[in-house]
Amino acid sequence: MKMAKYVMKRLVLMLFVLFVITTVCFMLVRILPRPLPDYKNLRDIILARWEALGYNEPLLVQYGIYLKNIFTSWDFGTSWYIEVNEPAWNLLTDRLLPTVLVNLYSLILSIPIGIGLGVYAAINKNKWQDSFISTAVMIFISVPAYVYAFLVQYFLYFKFNLLPLQVLSLADAGGSWFTWKMFKSMIAPVLALSFGQIAGLCRFTRAELTETLTSDYMLLARTKGLTRAQATSRHALKNAMVPILPMIISTFIGVLAGSFVIEQIFSIPGVGQLYMMSIRLFDYDVFMMDMIFYTFISLLAGIVVDISYGFIDPRIRMGE
Amino acid sequence: MENKKFDSIPKEKFTLVHHGERISDKKFDDKPIGYFKDALIRFKKNKASVLAFWIILGILAFSILAPVLITNHDSKFMCNMYAKKPARIASMLNVKIFDGGMDTKSNETGFIKLVGIGMAAADGDGQGVTVSEGLASEYSPMIEIGEAYEQEISKTRSTTYYPFRVDAYLREGFVYRSVEQSEYARIKAWEEETGLQVLYPVIDNNEWTIDPEDANYWYKTNSKGQPVKVNAAGDATVITYSENMVLEDNYKRDAEGNVMYYTYAGGGNADTAQYRVRLLYYNYYQYLYGSTPDYVMGTDSQGYDLALRIAGGIKLSMTIAISVSIINFIIGAMWGAVAGYYGGTVDILMERITDILAGVPFIVVATLFQIHLAAKVGPIVCLLFAYILTGWIGTSSRVRTQFYRFKNQEYVMAARTLGAKDKRIIWKHIFPNTLGTIITSVALVIPSTILSESNLSFLGIIKLGTADYSSLGNLLAEANGIWTNYPHLMIYPALFISLLMITFNLFGNGLRDAFNPSLRGTED
Numbered sequence: 001m002k003m004a005k006y007v008m009k010r011l012v013l014m015l016f017v018l019f020v021i022t023t024v025c026f027m028l029v030r031i032l033p034r035p036l037p038d039y040k041n042l043r044d045i046i047l048a049r050w051e052a053l054g055y056n057e058p059l060l061v062q063y064g065i066y067l068k069n070i071f072t073s074w075d076f077g078t079s080w081y082i083e084v085n086e087p088a089w090n091l092l093t094d095r096l097l098p099t100v101l102v103n104l105y106s107l108i109l110s111i112p113i114g115i116g117l118g119v120y121a122a123i124n125k126n127k128w129q130d131s132f133i134s135t136a137v138m139i140f141i142s143v144p145a146y147v148y149a150f151l152v153q154y155f156l157y158f159k160f161n162l163l164p165l166q167v168l169s170l171a172d173a174g175g176s177w178f179t180w181k182m183f184k185s186m187i188a189p190v191l192a193l194s195f196g197q198i199a200g201l202c203r204f205t206r207a208e209l210t211e212t213l214t215s216d217y218m219l220l221a222r223t224k225g226l227t228r229a230q231a232t233s234r235h236a237l238k239n240a241m242v243p244i245l246p247m248i249i250s251t252f253i254g255v256l257a258g259s260f261v262i263e264q265i266f267s268i269p270g271v272g273q274l275y276m277m278s279i280r281l282f283d284y285d286v287f288m289m290d291m292i293f294y295t296f297i298s299l300l301a302g303i304v305v306d307i308s309y310g311f312i313d314p315r316i317r318m319g320e
Numbered sequence: 321m322e323n324k325k326f327d328s329i330p331k332e333k334f335t336l337v338h339h340g341e342r343i344s345d346k347k348f349d350d351k352p353i354g355y356f357k358d359a360l361i362r363f364k365k366n367k368a369s370v371l372a373f374w375i376i377l378g379i380l381a382f383s384i385l386a387p388v389l390i391t392n393h394d395s396k397f398m399c400n401m402y403a404k405k406p407a408r409i410a411s412m413l414n415v416k417i418f419d420g421g422m423d424t425k426s427n428e429t430g431f432i433k434l435v436g437i438g439m440a441a442a443d444g445d446g447q448g449v450t451v452s453e454g455l456a457s458e459y460s461p462m463i464e465i466g467e468a469y470e471q472e473i474s475k476t477r478s479t480t481y482y483p484f485r486v487d488a489y490l491r492e493g494f495v496y497r498s499v500e501q502s503e504y505a506r507i508k509a510w511e512e513e514t515g516l517q518v519l520y521p522v523i524d525n526n527e528w529t530i531d532p533e534d535a536n537y538w539y540k541t542n543s544k545g546q547p548v549k550v551n552a553a554g555d556a557t558v559i560t561y562s563e564n565m566v567l568e569d570n571y572k573r574d575a576e577g578n579v580m581y582y583t584y585a586g587g588g589n590a591d592t593a594q595y596r597v598r599l600l601y602y603n604y605y606q607y608l609y610g611s612t613p614d615y616v617m618g619t620d621s622q623g624y625d626l627a628l629r630i631a632g633g634i635k636l637s638m639t640i641a642i643s644v645s646i647i648n649f650i651i652g653a654m655w656g657a658v659a660g661y662y663g664g665t666v667d668i669l670m671e672r673i674t675d676i677l678a679g680v681p682f683i684v685v686a687t688l689f690q691i692h693l694a695a696k697v698g699p700i701v702c703l704l705f706a707y708i709l710t711g712w713i714g715t716s717s718r719v720r721t722q723f724y725r726f727k728n729q730e731y732v733m734a735a736r737t738l739g740a741k742d743k744r745i746i747w748k749h750i751f752p753n754t755l756g757t758i759i760t761s762v763a764l765v766i767p768s769t770i771l772s773e774s775n776l777s778f779l780g781i782i783k784l785g786t787a788d789y790s791s792l793g794n795l796l797a798e799a800n801g802i803w804t805n806y807p808h809l810m811i812y813p814a815l816f817i818s819l820l821m822i823t824f825n826l827f828g829n830g831l832r833d834a835f836n837p838s839l840r841g842t843e844d
Binding site for chain 1: 368675676679680681683684687688691692767771774775778779780781796800803804807810814817818821822824825826829
């Protein structure tokens with residue numbers, strides 16, 4: 001009961017924050033001058049549409065219309081330049097899949113490797129394996145993602161020509177995101193994303209596991225006759241997972257937001273690229289849509305992490 | 321030990337320990353070790369962090385000293401002929417990373433053109449030249465020539481490719497320029513003085529000239545750019561490459577058959593008359609700027625010295641990062657102190673505000689600031705605003721937690737009983753306790769600021785590049801797309817950014833461990 005109340009409280013608070021941010025962003029975006037296309041017919045059409053949609057009303061009235069459209073018809077505005085007259089919502093959902101795929105593949109790759117390396121380092125604490133892994137992790141976590149992207153492109157494309165330079169367009173890959181050709185072209189960005197994630201997960205796992213390995217219940221487990229491997233896997237690892245799982249969950253939600261830089265370098269037609277395109281082409285309705293999306297995702301990630309603690313570890317009681 | 325009898329010691333052998341002297345506490349021999357000194361001692365034990373600290377100092381020294389050490393041009397110097405060139409130092413040409421070389425390959429036509437540059441340079445007065453003389457010339461762009469090989473283009477055709485390493489500076493070869501007659505005389509005088517030849521014979525514009533603007537086709541060519549031999553009847557046969565290939569020059573000659581070094585291009589009196597001349601650019605560069613083109617890291621995509629651009633970029637990034645962390649430190653400390661000390665309604669209100677600010681993704685903040693304010697206050701100030709708007713939240717929540725921990729402790733109560741005002745309690749009694757955690761977070765803000773700045777530059781959301789300065793991220797953004805042909809454009813900035821990130825993270829982690837009293841004694 002308390003849990004439900006806590007979740008409700010958090011959700012209401014999240015909606016409030018989202019509302020405030022949306023309002024401020026809307027005002028800031030709508031007061032920007034909107035460029036018009038040079039082509040006269042299109043310009044007249046767009047101007048007429050704007051007039052009809054109330055873009056020339058006072059700012060607060062515009063905001064009222066905007067909210068009304070969202071609540072009554074789930075209409076977040078229209079794209080005027082990227083894909084003329086398409087609803088902004090459709091543009092976003094169209095681009096969600098490539099972003100999610102690339103990030104999901106990289107998560108699938110990095111979670112086992114990251115946790116595995118972390119566990120290995122923690123078990124061999126203060127031995128050479130540990131210091132080697134820790135040093136590598138320090139380096140890999142610090143180097144920016146685009147450097148990996150460059151390296152992957154250089155070695156896998158220019159040196160050995162194993163993979164395509166960029167992610168294929170939908171048409172080139174046979175009209176589906178799930179063909180083998182498409183998957184192959186996604187390997188490069190997946191690798192570029194994974195280095196950092198593996199390092200991050202490894203560091204986190206190692207830190208948590210070394211802490212649980214030295215706790216008293218481990219001593220108890222050993223004294224009652226468990227082998228070291230048994231004690232580690234049944235007690236230490238389980239407890240170390242308490243903070244690790246929420247972290248994975250939040251990364252999982254963060255997957256939706258994707259990585260701007262990687263999408264840019266590998267020209268993945270994802271949400272990040274949409275964001276960049278909407279700024280470049282001054283497509284402000286799409287920009288607004290993308291902003292709401294990113295804000296929502298980051299707020300959601302925070303809540304889910306907090307709540308998941310309560311589910312995973314019965315000792316943690318929420319809202320008390 | 322010897323067995324002694326202690327029960328029969330004579331009384332006079334006993335003396336009082338303290339007889340006639342005042343007993344007082346002994347003064348400490350050492351100086352007392354405070355919190356910061358203790359942290360410093362423990363920081364010094366962390367070898368990696370100390371090393372990182374010295375590397376950071378080294379990078380900073382590079383960014384400050386580079387403009388002092390590179391004396392032949394300053395950071396605003398730009399030569400667009402020599403844009404995107406790899407590193408080259410004239411006095412260290414035998415060291416491979418400083419020879420200005422690029423490994424490449426070419427078909428026969430292109431290969432002969434490059435060999436021809438050296439031949440033309442060796443033959444400054446049109447007397448005729450052999451291939452070996454040309455390759456031996458110090459202006460020959462060929463550094464190393466590999467074995468020629470056949471490569472299939474299609475099933476029926478194959479082409480011969482010549483792999484070679486070419487000097488990217490010398491391959492520019494010759495250029496046409498229009499100079500005033502007075503300038504022409506000055507070049508002549510400079511040639512006399514230094515013994516370096518700048519002016520080379522001009523090329524005739526006739527049927528054997530493929531491109532009258534390209535000063536490197538000094539030999540007779542057909543319409544495909546292949547060198548040809550022309551017989552008396554005017555029939556052309558294509559010359560193929562060999563060790564003793566002879567190219568037929570196409571120089572403009574006067575009535576006596578001597579080559580000409582300029583053509584009159586118009587203009588009035590003796591001073592303003594325009595001469596069209598053909599210049600060996602490498603030597604012309606020396607004439608113009610007084611030194612050979614020496615670039616320790618090559619040139620960037622526009623022709624600035626990359627080393628100086630990087631040095632400037634580090635300075636810019638560090639300035640932004642340090643000012644951001646200091647400002648965030650001040651705002652975060654004050655906000656967190658007030659929220660944590662007063663608690664209650666004040667705290668809840670302030671927390672809601674930070675909730676809202678923390679909810680906005682940083683990229684959105686940066687974009688909005690950039691769109692609205694970049695034209696008014698410039699991109700750097702804009703970026704600072706964006707960082708400061710949300711950056712202090714982390715610091716403030718740390719300070720707030722610390723205040724909650726300390727505000728109800730006895731010594732605070734004692735201070736309050738003695739009549740200390742809130743202000744005094746906050747800053748004098750509680751705040752120093754939070755310093756350790758804050759300093760760590762300040763140190764870790766620096767790499768994250770550098771990283772996000774470079775990401776934003778890379779994406780093109782901010783543009784921190786003008787003639788005066790360029791951020792590291794901007795250099796990388798400029799390299800994006802072309803770096804495969806000019807790897808140095810990406811390698812050097814990426815190397816410095818990665819090094820900065822690694823060292824600052826190591827340094828920050830060292831500080832965090834050093835300032836964390838609970839880790840005390842666990843390291844050993």
